[in-house]
Amino acid sequence: MQLRERNMVVFENVSFGYTHKKVLKAVNLKIKKGQSVGIVGANGAGKSTLIKLMTGLIIPTEGRVLVDGMDVSSKAIKAIRKKVGYTFQDPNHQLFMPTVFEDVAFGLRQEGLSKKEVEDRVRKILKEVDALHLSDRPSYTLSGGEKRTITLATALSTNPEILILDEPSIGLDPRSRRGLIRLLTTRNETKIITTHDMDMALDLCDRIIVLYEGKIQGDGEPMTIFKNKALLCQSHLELPLRMQGCPVCSK
């Protein structure tokens, strides 16, 4: 089997409900190593739930979720978490140390790196996300967009094999958003990204999965998905802005 063909995430007939009501219904899914996958869908479709299942934060009510061959419901969860870099939709759930530096250093210290290695890695990653100047700031004093950038730095800091990002472009100004897309495009991890930013999905992803009411309604290359008007309409989605044409002359 070629490395590229390795399945990094597998969902086998997965259902999940926070209460008696199912929010994911019999989902089957395979994500291969190196893929860049956008998960799109209306509010409440189940996107965040789907990716939380990949991190073991929640476990399936029915079926199995495997990450690099390991079941998230098993003792392998520690090994799985080492492979995954994850950002929450709300950055406040992720930043809890006294300073930005300490937040980014946290995962590296858990890995037992030396003080010098931690310092070098934190500086390198903060530079990469263009946030070195925030290093000594208490995280709670950051703006919304700054917080989101720092959560990305924490997710990248441990060089994960799989990057799972929940709506990473929310609150970013246009320049920071372009920087995010550029940065993610240059990285080789398997990427799984929930988003309402269809233009970013088009730029960044080689595959798009459409969720609606807890079911996968579409799965394919971005242009195939965006040309399927019936699918977009049924799933309450809109085209990327640059495919919408001119609002004045309709061309």
Ligand SMILES: Nc1ncnc2c1ncn2[C@@H]1O[C@H](COP(=O)(O)OP(=O)(O)OP(=O)(O)O)[C@@H](O)[C@H]1O
């Ligand atoms: N902790 C929870 N307890 C109960 N219900 C929940 C919980 N978290 C999410 N839900 C419900 O599960 C459904 C799916 O939520 P989820 O956050 O996965 O949707 P989403 O597609 O990510 O939506 P959005 O685009 O608004 O972020 C929603 O109806 C939501 O209200």
